[in-house]
Amino acid sequence: xxxxxxxxxxxxxxxxxxxxxxxxxxxxxxxxxxxxxxxxxxxxxxxxxxxxxxxxxxxxxxxxxxxxxxxxxxxxxxxxxxxxxxxxxxxxxxxxxxxxxxxxxxxxxxxxx
Amino acid sequence: xxxxxxxxxxxxxxxxxxxxxxxxxxxxxxxxxxxxxxxxxxxxxxxxxxxxxxxxxxxxxxxxxxxxxxxxxxxxxxxxxxxxxxxxxxxxxxxxxxxxxxxxxxxxxxx
Numbered sequence: 670x671x672x673x674x675x676x677x678x679x680x681x682x683x684x685x686x687x688x689x690x691x692x693x694x695x696x697x698x699x700x701x702x703x704x705x706x707x708x709x710x711x712x713x714x715x716x717x718x719x720x721x722x723x724x725x726x727x728x729x730x731x732x733x734x735x736x737x738x739x740x741x742x743x744x745x746x747x748x749x750x751x752x753x754x755x756x757x758x759x760x761x762x763x764x765x766x767x768x769x770x771x772x773x774x775x776x777x778x779x780x781x782x
Numbered sequence: 783x784x785x786x787x788x789x790x791x792x793x794x795x796x797x798x799x800x801x802x803x804x805x806x807x808x809x810x811x812x813x814x815x816x817x818x819x820x821x822x823x824x825x826x827x828x829x830x831x832x833x834x835x836x837x838x839x840x841x842x843x844x845x846x847x848x849x850x851x852x853x854x855x856x857x858x859x860x861x862x863x864x865x866x867x868x869x870x871x872x873x874x875x876x877x878x879x880x881x882x883x884x885x886x887x888x889x890x891x892x893x
Contacts, residue, residue: 711885712870712883712884712885713826713883715880715881718879720879728880757825759825759826763879765879768831769874770816770828771816771828772828773818773825773826773827773828774825775825778823
């Protein structure tokens with residue numbers, strides 16, 4: 670069965686510091702991968718999605734970027750964090766076939782101080 | 783108008799009752815609909831998906847879809863305190879792989 674790993678689970682970073690969040694998946698090949706952010710009291714916001722290695726689509730212009738260096742690895746980065754970057758970051762996958770249901774990883778809770 | 787709308791709640795129901803959660807969407811071309819359960823501090827968990835008009839049952843859960851009214855609902859029978867969570871409605875946008883989420887309805891089941 671497919672598994673999504675995210676780390677770290679929690680992170681506290683100062684404003685202006687860099688960020689790197691990693692997502693790796695197991696038990697599937699050629700998945701679609703997604704990064705979402707859930708801010709306190711708000712809905713899930715799609716940030717990036719990828720249909721393959723090196724293929725990244727950005728949904729919201731901001732100071733974040735994403736990369737997919739391997740089929741089962743998806744990385745979210747920032748050069749300089751803002752207070753507004755605080756939130757719950759979720760990686761998700763779908764098979765890219767059929768009904769394409771999305772499944773979420775455990776998430777990383779980021780607090781920017 | 784939001785693309786996917788849900789009442790934020792909380793919806794409070796007694797243990798053993800039926801909980802009814804509702805969701806409306808704006809894109810008439812949407813074809814796939816999903817319900818996720820999210821416990822506080824945890825990530826969303828897919829509990830139901832529905833693609834055709836009518837009802838789909840899975841254990842204590844029933845999803846209902848009415849495309850003409852652009853309405854999807856989730857019924858939870860014999861509600862348990864462990865069902866207390868936020869329920870997120872998600873709609874697949876057009877013929878893309880992107881999901882649009884509602885802000886969720888918080889359900890509280892009291893003993």
